[in-house]
Amino acid sequence: MHYENIQFIHLFKDGQFDDIYHQMTDSCKSHYSMDTFHHEASSFHHGIRRYRLINEMVLNGNRYVLWSDFRKEKLLSVQFNRVNQIESIQMTVTSSSKETNPFTKNKYHLPFKEQWFVVSEGTNVGMYFHEPIRKKRDGYDFLKTKDQQPYNRRKVGIDGSYAFGEQVLSPLDGTVHQVVDGLPDEPNTDHPLGNHVIIQHKHDEYTLLAHLESGSIAVKVGDQVKTKKLIARCGHSGNTVEPRLHMRVMNHPDVDNATALPIRWKGRKRPVRGKVVTFREEDSWSNGLAGLDFLELIFYIIQAIPRLFFHFFR
Numbered sequence: 001m002h003y004e005n006i007q008f009i010h011l012f013k014d015g016q017f018d019d020i021y022h023q024m025t026d027s028c029k030s031h032y033s034m035d036t037f038h039h040e041a042s043s044f045h046h047g048i049r050r051y052r053l054i055n056e057m058v059l060n061g062n063r064y065v066l067w068s069d070f071r072k073e074k075l076l077s078v079q080f081n082r083v084n085q086i087e088s089i090q091m092t093v094t095s096s097s098k099e100t101n102p103f104t105k106n107k108y109h110l111p112f113k114e115q116w117f118v119v120s121e122g123t124n125v126g127m128y129f130h131e132p133i134r135k136k137r138d139g140y141d142f143l144k145t146k147d148q149q150p151y152n153r154r155k156v157g158i159d160g161s162y163a164f165g166e167q168v169l170s171p172l173d174g175t176v177h178q179v180v181d182g183l184p185d186e187p188n189t190d191h192p193l194g195n196h197v198i199i200q201h202k203h204d205e206y207t208l209l210a211h212l213e214s215g216s217i218a219v220k221v222g223d224q225v226k227t228k229k230l231i232a233r234c235g236h237s238g239n240t241v242e243p244r245l246h247m248r249v250m251n252h253p254d255v256d257n258a259t260a261l262p263i264r265w266k267g268r269k270r271p272v273r274g275k276v277v278t279f280r281e282e283d284s285w286s287n288g289l290a291g292l293d294f295l296e297l298i299f300y301i302i303q304a305i306p307r308l309f310f311h312f313f314r
Contacts, residue, residue, distance in 0.1 A: 044091040057274030105203040108171040115278040116142040138260035139248035164243035174201040176223040185236040194238020210246040
C-alpha cells in the first residue's frame with residue numbers, strides 16, 4: 001500500500017480529523033467546515049475497528065483510494081493530488097441488503113482493440129460513479145491512456161485525448177435496436193449518455209455503448225452486427241468530463257426502466273478499476289496457446305524449455 005494511504009487511514013482510525021482537514025485543498029474545504037467534517041467523520045467511523053483497502057487507482061497524477069469496513073457497509077473514498085493533498089473525500093453508508101442482479105447469460109467481448117484503462121466498474125458506488133441508482137450500476141467506463149495520462153500534453157483540446165476517435169466495436173453478435181447521433185462532442189447533462197447505440201443480443205440482453213463521437217456511428221436500427229464489428233468511434237458527448245467509452249448490459253432496451261446486469265466476460269476475467277485491459281489478453285484467456293501470435297508462441301516455448309529440463313533431470 002502507498003505510504004500516504006497508510007498514514008491517512010491511521011489518522012482516520014485514530015480520530016485525527018483535524019490533521020486530515022488541514023491536508024485538504026481549499027476546494028475540498030469549501031464543502032466542509034472543520035466542525036462539520038469532524039462531526040460527519042466521527043459519525044461515519046463509529047463502530048468500525050478496521051478498514052480494508054478495496055481499490056487504488058492512479059490517473060492523470062491523481063490517486064483515488066477506496067476503503068471499506070469488513071462488512072462493506074461503509075465506503076471511504078479519497079482523491080489525492082500530485083502533492084498528496086486531499087482533493088475530495090466521500091463517506092458513504094451503503095445498504096446492508098445482499099440482493100444482487102443476475103449475471104448475463106451471454107459472454108461478452110471487450111468493445112475495443114489495443115489497450116484501454118478501466119476508470120470505473122462494478123456495482124460499488126465507490127468504484128462506479130456513472131449511476132447513483134443501484135439497479136442501473138454494473139457498468140464500465142474505459143479510457144485510453146499512456147503512462148496513466150488520458151491526454152497528450154503536446155496537443156491542445158480534444159485532439160490531445162488518446163481515446164477520442166478510437167474504434168468502438170460490437171461486444172457480441174446482435175441487432176441494432178437504437179441509435180442516437182448528432183449531439184456535439186461536449187459535456188451535456190441534459191443528454192447524459194450522449195451519442196449512443198443499443199444492441200439487442202440473444203436471451204433478451206441489450207448492450208449500451210455511450211459517449212460516442214458525433215457523426216461516427218456506422219450502423220443503423222435493424223442492422224445485424226457481428227462480434228467486433230465497427231459500431232462507432234469514441235467521443236466526448238454526454239455527461240462526461242473527458243472522451244471515454246461507457247458500456248453497460250441491460251435486461252431491457254429502455255435505459256430508464258432497465259436493470260443493469262453484471263457482465264460475464266469472454267475468457268472469465270473481469271476488468272478491474274485502475275488496471276489496463278487489452279483484447280490480446282481476452283484472446284489468450286479464451287484460446288490458450290492458440291490465442292498467441294507466432295512471436296508470442298516462440299517466446300512462450302523459449303521460456304518453457306528450462307522448466308522442462310528441470311523436471312526431466314531432477
